[in-house]
Amino acid sequence: MVQLRLEEARLAKKEVMDSIHDLEEKLNQSENVEKDYEKLFETKERYLKDSNSKISAYLYDSYDKEADIKTLLKELNEAISAGIQVKDALTRAIDSLEKAKGWGTVDMLGGGLLSTAVKHSHMDESTRHVHDAQSMMRRFQKELLDVKQTASMELEVSGLLKFSDYFFDGLIMDFVVQDKITISLENTKIQQSDIGRILSDLRVQAGQKNRELDRVLSERKEFIESM
Known part of the structure; x- marks a missing residue:
């Protein structure tokens, strides 16, 4: 068996x-x-x-459309990458500010020298992160201007770099005051939200252009196969 x-x-x-x-x-x-x-x-x-005919004219027009879309997609992707870096730096700044705010509360309740030192340490961290964000913001602004020149997008970019001025005015002049920490934190969150909104608009535009590129390539392939 x-x-x-x-x-x-x-x-x-x-x-x-x-x-x-x-x-x-x-x-x-x-x-x-x-x-x-x-x-x-x-x-x-x-x-x-x-073939030097209407067919070749159609194909060259299709190639031009493909090149234009790819150029715009490149600009959009570069802007998205720069925006993500800014948003990440702001996230780090917010984290440090929230910690500073927490230790500031402890300090106000009589936490002593230790709580003061920790609070100031987190304030220094947030300042460094905002400096980083400011530097990245310049690149982001440049990329957004490049996008505006090649796409029909309404992007408000002129006010991006003003944020750091507000931040440092509120922070450095009297950063030992808890209200200043709170104001700086709220301003940073607002700026991060604005960056997020711009990134969302850029991603929508990039998605539309990717679909448009797929359509151009598909139509050209079908056209060639039908000849």
Whole structure:
């Protein structure tokens, strides 16, 4: 009985291995077919492009649209990357300010020299993070201006760099006062929210352009295949 079952298992294994071998051969054939199709498609595309006809004019117009969209997508992605860096720096500043605010409360309740020292340490951290955000904000502003020149987007960028002035005016002049910490924290959160809104607009625009690019490429492929 065991011998029969063993023989049956061997036969089943052979059938499975034969099936795998057949599938591998079919996959290899399909890969060759795909490569052959791509070569034929490229040859046909070159022929149509060089035909000096209305067909070639349509193709060149399609290539121009593709290039324009890719250029804009590059600008959008660069702006998004710069904006994320600013937002991350502001997040770090907010975290330090919230810690400073907490220790400031302890300090006001008579926490002593330790709480004062910890509070000032967190204030120094937040100042460094806002300095970082200010530097990154300049790059972000430049990228946004590049986007405005190539896309129909209403982006308010002139006020971005003013934030750090408000922050440091409220912080450095009298940072030992708890109200100043609170005001600086709220201003930083507002700025972070504004950056988030701009990033959301940029991502929406990038999504639209990606879909437009897919449409241009798909339409061109269908056009070439139909010729």
